[in-house]
Amino acid sequence: MDKKTQLIEQIKVVINNLEKDYSADINNGILQLIYKRYRNALEILNNNNDINSINISGGVRAYMDSYSDYENPFLGELYKAEKLYNELLQN
Numbered sequence: 001m002d003k004k005t006q007l008i009e010q011i012k013v014v015i016n017n018l019e020k021d022y023s024a025d026i027n028n029g030i031l032q033l034i035y036k037r038y039r040n041a042l043e044i045l046n047n048n049n050d051i052n053s054i055n056i057s058g059g060v061r062a063y064m065d066s067y068s069d070y071e072n073p074f075l076g077e078l079y080k081a082e083k084l085y086n087e088l089l090q091n
Contacts, residue, residue: 030066
């Protein structure tokens, strides 16, 4: 599986987690920002638009600054997506 496909799948994981576990919170605050950025990233990738316009970097930091829930498995999913995105940019 290529990096782009891996990133698309990981972004879907993040979006699904947000919609399932944080449905009441994705309409405001930092989770809304993260959600909007990931939905936008998925649209960019699916439409083969310029990947440089994706803005998902910093989501882990933003979540930690807002919630201080360092043990939350959701952070790992955000980290995986950010790492894949950075690897895709380097290729």
